[in-house]
Amino acid sequence: MTRKRIRVLWLLASRMNNKMLSLDDLNENFRFIVLEVTKQLEETLKVLEHPNDKSIESIRTRDDYIDNLKSTIENKCFSRILNNPDADKKVVSLMRAVNIISNNLEKIGDYAVNIVGQMQYFSDLVILQEYNYKAFFEEILKALTSIVDALTKRDTSMALGICKSEIELDKLYDSNFKNILKALSEGKDIGNLITTLFIFQYLERAGDALLNIGEAIIFAIIGEKLKIHQYHALEETLNSPEIDTSLSDFEMDSIWEGRSGCRIGRIHNDNSQNGNSQEVIFKEGNINKLLKEKENLETWNDLFPGLPPRVINFQKNGQNASIAVEYLYGPTFQQLILGETDASTLEDALQLIKKTLKLMWEKTKKSQSVNGKYLAQLSSRxxxxxxxxxxxxxxxKTIGTLTRPSFEKLVSKAGPIDEELSVPFSVFIHGDLNINNIIYNSEAKRIHFIDVYRSRDMDYVQDVSVFLISNFRLAIFDPEIRSRLNYIATDFYRFARDFADEQNDHTFLVRLALGLSRSFVSSTRFELNQDFAKAMQLRAVYLLEKLVSYKGNWENFPLPEEVLIY
Amino acid sequence: MSTEEFKHESLQDKESIVEYFTALSEGFSKGRLAFANKEKQIIFEPKGLLKLDVKAKRKNDKVKFSLKVSWKEESIDKKKDTGSLVIGLKDE
Known part of the structure; x- marks a missing residue:
């Protein structure tokens, strides 16, 4: 949901080119709507604690004022965008964000009215007081308080905090919901319990609105970290082609600030009549990065024709360059795992990935010492x-005679292991082998690699660890999908271990432990679900502690494959 | 009333967890359990009667085993803080 929403916003914003605008009077309306919704929530809390008609009436009146504010903001945002066709893109993003935020604030205001509207259905207010509704209000009010600063100071952590409140509110809802269900099963106070449940439902929905608000602020800020999400969102767009196109008369559909500082877009034709349609991916950015990508695409195509997309065009333009590559149809491996894919298709794709990698590694193996420097990668993130x-x-931490180092100390203690363990051979690696960068064409029964700009001669453990964690880190807890992810991780791990055995690579498991630690920790920077992020962090600490305390010969280092299972 | 708290979360395996139990059992033998992080140290000196709760639970594939030791710190005239030590283990 999140990614799709950001995607849509981006597409709209990218189509509007605007110049600098004064935001002053809009800021005033904006601050007012935040303030009024905050008051609305504070007053609603008071009504729940001590119901009184006067407060309920004042909540209803304020709701009209909030509606008006919302309309004013909407009008101003739209007229500014439409009247200033050359405005700066960042200003347009800010306008859009302000509009989305005020829409969602208005929704929260409506929920407040809905909540006090429930009060008439209580025959006994004691029941409500038995549940922790205050915690919801605390969470919502905390998020509301940070909206203005998060947006005006362009503070990503505050924006993430607002997004996180949705998770907290969901948790609160779940626990209260369970308690209410339990109470309902006793068969008493049914009316009062159901009314209480309705109130909690509105409070939970306020969380959804806050998530929209946090996302809108993030969109307005467009920080470095978030470019990756945007990038993934673009990938999603590209995997659902809806327009028949040809290269003869193309237009840029969307422009993206990519992770590598490149702008990425899909080019298509709106009036293809000859039926000979084609879409291409277009990237524009720093010449060195794009040259590297072009080189890698060509190297891959020489080694395994058709494995990566074909380079269609490359243009130099001073310090910048642009590249057009073939658009590949088909789901990514991640989409296959998450979609309603039958087990045999998934198995085919997995077998094909393993087979291709083995071929790739054997064919490109070179006798030279390389080192993945996993912990240096970790430190930089x-x-x-x-x-x-x-x-x-x-x-x-110290417990009696037992001492456990701080996380930073642990990483520095493991540093020498990382430096010491070079591998005597290299292979040409993908460089970012996450399951989103593998495309499966079920008709041709073949796979493709995309995003190969980091390909180089390196330790294959780099690719193995990234692939494994790209399964693990998906915050999806549906048991069926989770068991797929666990199966893929275990199966792939065993495949890589067998390859290591064949190559007499005796320190494979040690390097893998380092690579996995790196990926577990660095994946948490995109994970807002605290429990899940913690599960990844603890796995990294476990592996690093195991490495640091290991006294034996590295050839016998045990890596419990359970760390890959969630 | 003051509250002191120490918390440490980690993943262990059946070999590495023994180090924690050893450190704790040594602490009980010496009559002094010290928990510390960078900022502060909490010291318990268990004496007298210690209440021990042992719980073991299995629900589908989730296993939980907990040990809870609690006692009151020695005080004749006024009630002081309650010492309490919880050791928990949960299968994910």
């Missing part, structure tokens, strides 16, 4: 991890 999860910066 810790700043972003701590921004989202400050509590992962743990301190040293």
């Amino acid at each position: 810790m700043k972003d991890v701590y921004k989202v999860h400050p509590d992962f910066r743990t301190s040293q």
